[in-house]
Amino acid sequence: MCDLLRINTDRGVMIGDGKSRFSINGKPIYHFVGTSTFSEYTVMHVGCVAKINPEAPLDKVCVLSCGISTGLGASINVAKPPKGSTVAIFGLGAVGLAAAEGARIAGASRIIGIDLNANRFEEAKKFGCTEFVNPKDHNKPVQEVLAEMTNGGVDRSVECTGNINAMIQAFECVHDGWGVAVLVGVPHKDAEFKTHPMNFLNERTLKGTFFGNYKPRTDLPNVVELYMKKELEVEKFITHSVPFTEINKAFDLMAKGEGIRCIIRMEN
């Protein structure tokens, strides 16, 4: 949570001189969250650059730069499920699938995927999910469904939707005495987290994480090494790969949802 380089979507300029390094026909083009990687070359603050294994294929490991590392780290670094434990993952988009994969790597034995879209369940099995709950299939709160499935509550939960109700459910579904819930999704600016404080007094823990608690410069190279050592299969996170000229097709695929995860290729 570096004060100087903390993510700032409004800044759009370099910190040193408050200016942009890009232009088109004399008009400035602003920087996006300190990286601006939709170009062949870019200019970044040194603190935003991580040196990774030069053998790593860039068209694969580029997906480790944001959501996937966030989900992985949320499980591995923050939720830290003990071996043999039960983990609930709220939301099976790319971040949630990465959180499931992280829970699997950490040694969880039951990984319960929760999503309103049942089309995502089959593929989520590849990421370690062993069971599924679609809240639409139940006429009681998902916390109660999970409590029944797990004799009182899950050991860990990871919330990857950004929906405030899912955040509250993710907290309230963990077991008294040792349960830990981790919030990952970015909430609406007017969202309010509400719960009865007695839920805390029963010895539960609620944490949030940013970028999965990874420090990008020092930790991202090690996430790439997980791939190089074949402990993390990056390929399964990629459903489509389109050239830059078809970038709008990639956005269309994303907008259609259904768990599509896409790479934009820079090509000459």
Added chain:
Amino acid sequence: MCDLLRINTDRGVMIGDGKSRFSINGKPIYHFVGTSTFSEYTVMHVGCVAKINPEAPLDKVCVLSCGISTGLGASINVAKPPKGSTVAIFGLGAVGLAAAEGARIAGASRIIGIDLNANRFEEAKKFGCTEFVNPKDHNKPVQEVLAEMTNGGVDRSVECTGNINAMIQAFECVHDGWGVAVLVGVPHKDAEFKTHPMNFLNERTLKGTFFGNYKPRTDLPNVVELYMKKELEVEKFITHSVPFTEINKAFDLMAKGEGIRCIIRMEN
């Protein structure tokens, strides 16, 4: 958080047969939270009995049975302030003073006591408090006062009031990136904990604790040992000592507030 023996103020009877062991003139007298210690002899479930050092003076170590252990444990077992860190304690009653003492034992170097009653500040110095904030003295939220005093937030906070606003303040006053807030006070049954979820995403942790996470049977004897080894001065937690016949005087002293902590002596 034992399912069988979990505190239950409504039960009032023994678990084995659903009956009380006390009566007066043929009318049953019910058991209070599994102990009923306002009598010379009592009957308890074996799981509610802890064997302590037989050398320990019972008229002193009896104060370790509830609030004081809760406060100590909240700091030592749950907040776990690193050596040299800054801790905020919300509420300087007996539990809050014990939490301050626990923070001191754990190695915190700045312990900021927060209370609406400035009369409590002088005595709280004996329990390790180094600085004080009276929210009445400021026309901004106490979170902001603490952020200014500590360059962004305290490392740990412990809430010992049961007031829902203090709970929210205790969470919002911890530093991004590593801050941990611990809720100890028992809230009103209709209370609602509310905060913006972004406060979690900035890598803060919120935990609650019951009895300071001590397991009574196994851990209370060790708390008594802290006293026997003179690492914990129990005497300073006692302001008055009254015989059983004057028990109502003790309640009057408590109701008057001002941080009075009292022992009821059983005498023949």
